[in-house]
Amino acid sequence: MTTQTTTPKTAGTPTAGDTSGLIGMPPHIGRALATGGGALTVASTFLAWTWTAEFPGDLTVYGYPGGLQVLVLIAGALTTLFGLASYGVRGLRRLVPAGGDAALKFAALAAFATTWYTMIAISAQLGGLVNLEPGGYIAAAVTLIALLGALALPFERPAPDPFDPEDTGWEQFKHTSSQNWQTIRAAFTSSSPRPVPALPSYAEILIIVGILAVALLVFTYGIGTEYDELFVGFLIVAGLGFTALHRAGLIAQATEITARHQNITVCGAFIAAACFPFTQSDDQYATLGVYILIFATVALGLNIVVGLAGLLDLGYVAFLGVGAYAASMVSGSPSSPFDLHLPFWAAVLVGAAASLVFGVLIGAPTLRLRGDYLAIVTLGFGEIFRITANNLDGTSGPDVTNGSNGISSIPDLDILGFDMGIAHDIGGFTIGRFANYFFLMLLITAVVVLVFRRSGDSRIGRAWVAIREDETAALAMGINGFRVKLIAFAVGASLAGLAGTVQAHVTYTVTPEQYLFAGTTPPNSAFLLAAVVLGGMGTIAGPLIGAALLFLIPNKLQFLDDYQLFAFGLALVLLMRFRPEGLVANRRRKLEFHEEAEAPTTLSKTGA
C-alpha cells in the first residue's frame, strides 16, 4: 500500500477533445510524409532489395518487382491513394467515405510491416544485413517514414479517466496501460461511413462483379503462394489492407450494395469460384481448392446446427464419415463388403440418407440435453463412430468397414460418361482430376448454401433461432423444441453426408483416422467448430472464409510444424478477445457483442 499522493502523471498529456497525433509532429507534415512515403514505397519496389536469388521470389531485378515486392507495391499504392484521398483530391474522395486518416494509418502499417518482415527474413535467411542491396535500405526507410507520418495524423483522443489516488501501484499501472490502449485504439478508428449514394443498378452490379473479381484474385494469389515468406507477407497485406479498406468505410459500402442485390451476389460468388480452376495451369492448387471446399461445406452444414439452432455439436465430423463410408461401400471398391456399383446420384442419396439416419439416431437420445452436456455427449458419439468403424473389421466385429485399413481404391466418378479421373480440355484450358471434383463439390456447396439461406429465413429457421435464444419461451410459443432441434440435427447431418460422398472419391480411401475429434489436418470436429466460430456464426460467408483460412494457414506455413496447434490456439484466443463475433459478423451478433458501438438499430434482412 504505497499511498502515492503524487499528482497524476497525466498532467502533461493532452486532454479530451484534443486532436493531436500519436507522434508529436505537425499534421500537415505527417500527411505529406505519409503520402510521399507511400509513393516512394511504390518506387522502391522496382529496385533490387538483395543481391542473390537465393532468397525466394528473386528480389534482385531492377525495374521489375517480384515476390514480396509485389505485396509491398500494393500496400504502398494503397497508402498513396488513401493519402491523396485524405487531401481531398477530387474523384479520390469516394475512396474514403468514412475519412481517410485511419485507413492511411493501416495502409502505411501494412507497407511497413511487409517491408520490414522481408528485410528481417532476408537477413535471417542469408545471414546478416550485408545481403541487403541499397534498394532494400531505401524501401525500409521510406516505409518507416510513411508510417511515422501516418501516426502523426490527428485523431479524437478519448477523455482521460482520472485514477483513484488510493490505488496501488499495480492498479495504477493497469489503469494507465488500459488508458494508453484506449488511445491507440482511438488512433486507428474512424467515423461511420456515409451512406452509399444511389447508383443505377447496372453500376451496382458492376461494382459487385468488381468486388468478386478482386476476391477471386486475392484468393487465387493466396492459394498459389509458393513459399512461407510470401504467404506470411500475403497474410500481413491482406489482413491490414482489408482493415484499411474497412476503416475507409469501403467495406461497409460494399456490404450495403451487396445486400441490395443478394441473389446476384450469391450467384456471382459461385461463378467467381467456378472460375478458379481456369486460373490454374496445373492441378496442384485445385487440390487445395477441393479440400477447402469440402471443409467449408461441412462447416456451413455445422453452422445450421451451431449457428442457427445453437446446438453445440463436437462430433460433427462423424456425419461426414458416415456419408463417405456409405458412398465408398456402394462405389464398387474392391474392399467394400458389398459388390455394388451405384451411379453417383444414387450414391449421393445413399450417403445423405445414411447420415440422416445416423443423425436422427444420435439426436433422438442426446437432444434432451442442453448446452455443455450436449457438447460432451456429441463428442462421445463422434468417438464412438470412429472406434466402431475401426472395429468392424472382421475380427472384433462383422466385416463391414475393413477396420483401420479402411475402404481403399475407390474408383473415380463417371457422371454421364464424363470421367472425373482424367484431365479434360475445355476451351483451351486443361481441367484436371481435382478441378473436376472442384466443380462437383461447388455444386454440393451451392446446395448447402441454398438450404442454409432458405431454411434460415422461414418458419423453421425462426424456430431454430428462437430455441437458441430462449428455449423456455420458445416452448411457450408453441414450438416443439425437441422436434425442431432434431430437424436441425438431421439436416446438418445429411448435408455433411452429402459432402462426404464426394470426399470419398476425392481421397480414394476412407479410413476411420480421417474423422478425428482433433488433429492437425482439417476437417476434424474441432477445426470445423473453429471455422464456424472464427468465420462468424449464423452467416454464410463466415464459415467459408474461416474454413479457407484454417485450411490454408497450416498448409502453407510448413515451418510452424509442431507449433501448428499452438499457433491455432493462440489465434483463436486473440480472435475471441478482440472480435468475438467472428471475421464475418452477422449484424445481429455485432450488436450483441459491441453494444457500446453506435447501434444501427434497424435490420433490413433476417439472418446473414
Next chain:
Amino acid sequence: MTTDTTTKDTTPGTPAPGTTVLDARGVTMRFGGLTAVNGVDLTVNSGEIVGLIGPNGAGKTTFFNCLTGLYIPTEGEVRYKGEVLPAKSFKVTAAGIARTFQNIRLFANMTVLENVLVGRHTRTKEGFWSAVLRGPGFHRAEATSRERAMELLEFVGLADKAEHLARNLPYGEQRKLEIARALASEPGLLLLDEPTAGMNPQETRATEELVFAIRDKGIAVLVIEHDMRFIFNLCDRVAVLVQGEKLVEGDSATVQGDERVVAAYLGEPLDNDPGAAEAAEVEAAEAAQASSAAQADDTTTDTAAGKENDR
C-alpha cells in the same frame, strides 16, 4: 368440485358470463415436501378479465406454470374449453392458451417482427421441405403470417419498430411485444404474468387500455399483478392466493373489503380493528415522545413503530 358452485355465485358483476374457457380443479403442485399450490380451483369465462393476486411467494407463478404445461400438476386437472390440457407447454399453446413471463423472455437477438412471427408458429404448418423448395404455398403462408404479425404490432403500437432488435426496445415496449407475440398464437385465453412490473403510471394505464382491447377481441384474460389499482380497475373477478391456497374470490369490492386479504398483505391484525389500534399506538407513541423528550432522546425511535411494541 363443491367449490365450483360458489365461484359461480361470486360473479355477479360479469356483464355476460359466457362459456367457461378455463376450468382448473383442485390444482396441487408439490416440490418434494413443499406444497407450492394446494387445491386451487379457478374458472375463467369467455370475455372475462380475471385477476390473480397474492403476496410474494404465494404460488401465483407456479399456478400459472401449471396452467401452461411448464409444470405438470401433482394433483387436479386443468381443462381448456372442456378438454383436459396436454402436459407439454407447446401443446398447451397450440390448444389456445398463450402467456407472457414475469421476467421478460423475448428472443432478444431477433427483430420485433420475427418475435411475433415466432408466435405464429402453431398457426402455420410450413416445414423444412416447404422452406427449401419455396412453392407458392410457402410464399402465401409467409405473406399471411407477416400481414397478421404487422396487424398485431399495429394493435400494440409497435408497427414502426418492426425491424428493430427486440433487445433494443425500451422496457415498456418489450412488455407490449411480449403480449403481441403471445397474441400471435391466436389464443382463446391469455395469461399475463405481472404485465406492469417496473412500469411508470402512464405505461400502466396504457397497458390497462391494451388489456381491455384484448378482452374486446373476445380473448379471456387471466392476469397476475401486484399493482392493486391496476387489478381492481381491470378485473371482473379477482382471486386471492395465499400460501398456495385460494383465500377468496369475487369482484373488486368483495376482495378489497375482505379482512383476510388485508391481513395476508399487511400481516396479522392486532386486536379487533387493526386500523384503530394502530392509530392509538401512534398517538400514544407521540404523547410518550413529547413527554419523554426532555428526559431521553434516544428512546423515541424504538417506540415510534407500532408493530415494535407488540414484542
